[in-house]
Amino acid sequence: MALWQLAKEGVDAIGVEQFGVGHDRGGAGGESRIFRLAYKEGPEYVPLLLRSRELWLELNSLSPIPIFHPCGALTIGRPEHSDLSQVFNSIEQFGLDHRVLSISEMAGIYPQHRLHEGEVGIFDPAGGLLIPQQAIEAAVGAAKNHGAIVLEQTEVLEIDANSTGVAIATTNGTIRAKRAVVAAGVWSKKLLPGRSGRFEILRSVLHWFGTKDPALFMPDRFPVGIRRSGPDSNFSFFPTLDGSEIKCNLHIDKTAVADPDAFDGTISEEYSEFVKDQITGLVQGLDPGRIRAKGYLDGYSADNHPFFGDVPGHDNLTVLSGFSGHGFKIAPAIGEAVAEHVRFQRTTIDMSHMAFNRQMDDKKDLLERNSE
Numbered sequence: 001m002a003l004w005q006l007a008k009e010g011v012d013a014i015g016v017e018q019f020g021v022g023h024d025r026g027g028a029g030g031e032s033r034i035f036r037l038a039y040k041e042g043p044e045y046v047p048l049l050l051r052s053r054e055l056w057l058e059l060n061s062l063s064p065i066p067i068f069h070p071c072g073a074l075t076i077g078r079p080e081h082s083d084l085s086q087v088f089n090s091i092e093q094f095g096l097d098h099r100v101l102s103i104s105e106m107a108g109i110y111p112q113h114r115l116h117e118g119e120v121g122i123f124d125p126a127g128g129l130l131i132p133q134q135a136i137e138a139a140v141g142a143a144k145n146h147g148a149i150v151l152e153q154t155e156v157l158e159i160d161a162n163s164t165g166v167a168i169a170t171t172n173g174t175i176r177a178k179r180a181v182v183a184a185g186v187w188s189k190k191l192l193p194g195r196s197g198r199f200e201i202l203r204s205v206l207h208w209f210g211t212k213d214p215a216l217f218m219p220d221r222f223p224v225g226i227r228r229s230g231p232d233s234n235f236s237f238f239p240t241l242d243g244s245e246i247k248c249n250l251h252i253d254k255t256a257v258a259d260p261d262a263f264d265g266t267i268s269e270e271y272s273e274f275v276k277d278q279i280t281g282l283v284q285g286l287d288p289g290r291i292r293a294k295g296y297l298d299g300y301s302a303d304n305h306p307f308f309g310d311v312p313g314h315d316n317l318t319v320l321s322g323f324s325g326h327g328f329k330i331a332p333a334i335g336e337a338v339a340e341h342v343r344f345q346r347t348t349i350d351m352s353h354m355a356f357n358r359q360m361d362d363k364k365d366l367l368e369r370n371s372e
């Protein structure tokens with residue numbers, strides 16, 4: 001997304017990817033992503049989300065296949081839950097369009113969800129489903145159309161930034177440039193040890209389920225969403241586009257991973273049985289005989305906010321990292337902010353909550369660091 005925005009602004013830019021563009025091994029793997037405007041992570045994200053939505057629609061128009069399905073997003077839970085409070089705060093501060101649904105209204109419109117007493121639904125009509133791998137391909141394609149060069153299957157081995165510029169050693173030779181932007185996901189720890197922002201690499205596990213009546217789980221009937229219903233009942237849900245499977249992410253299993261290169265996303269049958277029991281208690285109409293699972297990684301900071309900015313002492317080396325399980329939806333506006341930062345050393349949207357040197361509470365419980 002940064003490459004797209006830089007190239008669009010006429011910057012001579014080279015993108016370097018260690019695998020193929022649109023691969024499944026990074027933070028964007030796993031076939032689908034949620035877009036929400038009414039944001040449980042805090043109202044400070046709403047300007048980034050509003051701008052991202054415009055850019056998602058622009059990218060959609062450039063893509064041969066739809067990458068943003070504007071089906072709306074649901075948040076389900078007790079109104080007093082802190083995440084729902086933040087959703088309401090976002091709605092109030094920015095006057096966002098929304099609908100609060102009582103338990104009986106929810107049962108009528110979304111009978112797929114087995115609700116608990118006291119729960120409400122908040123429908124965010126600007127939400128939707130993103131198709132990440134194709135979205136990345138579309139953004140890289142747009143960047144190339146604006147003149148960017150893209151090197152695939154090329155690993156960056158080392159970046160040497162000094163007052164005369166940056167030397168980027170890769171498996172295909174050295175690139176010399178005025179500056180570098182490092183958006184290397186969980187690999188940024190390895191690439192820039194001690195200089196990539198303070199985050200942990202954690203595994204999230206995605207499960208896909210067959211359904212008994214696929215029509216009930218298409219985006220118009222079963223929008224994307226997040227549910228906060230108790231310790232083993234917090235999860236996110238994603239509709240099916242082709243009638244085959246829905247996806248759920250139970251927000252409990254965040255195992256720390258030391259080396260992303262040695263990571264194997266295989267999930268044990270025992271764990272999948274546990275997830276199946278939890279999810280079938282919360283969603284009805286699933287075909288529990290058809291299930292598959294895979295683990296994916298992202299970098300999580302202690303306060304769940306990403307890092308955006310120059311490595312201290314190097315104003316020609318910008319790092320974007322620690323997107324804490326919720327970075328995909330804001331990626332286009334982050335990319336635009338990178339282009340502004342690189343050209344003018346400022347951003348239109350306030351990014352201070354992502355500052356490198358902010359204070360963080362390192363003792364925060366890992367399990368509180370939910371993704372989607």
Ligand SMILES: Cc1cc2nc3c(=O)[nH]c(=O)nc-3n(C[C@H](O)[C@H](O)[C@H](O)COP(=O)(O)OP(=O)(O)OC[C@H]3O[C@@H](n4cnc5c(N)ncnc54)[C@H](O)[C@@H]3O)c2cc1C
Pocket residue numbers: 016017018019025026027028029030032033034035154155156157183184185186187188191204205206249296297298320321322323324325326327328329330371372
């Ligand atoms: C299971 C799961 C579910 C999620 N769900 C959502 C959701 O619903 N909505 C949402 O908004 N967010 C979601 N997220 C978060 C979001 O997908 C991530 O925060 C985001 O994709 C991270 O982007 P990134 O650019 O930092 O990393 P990545 O997407 O991993 O990109 C980094 C890229 O850099 C490349 N690279 C790394 N090192 C090198 C090197 N040395 N040389 C060359 N190339 C290199 C990698 O191969 C990779 O392609 C989820 C994350 C996970 C794991």
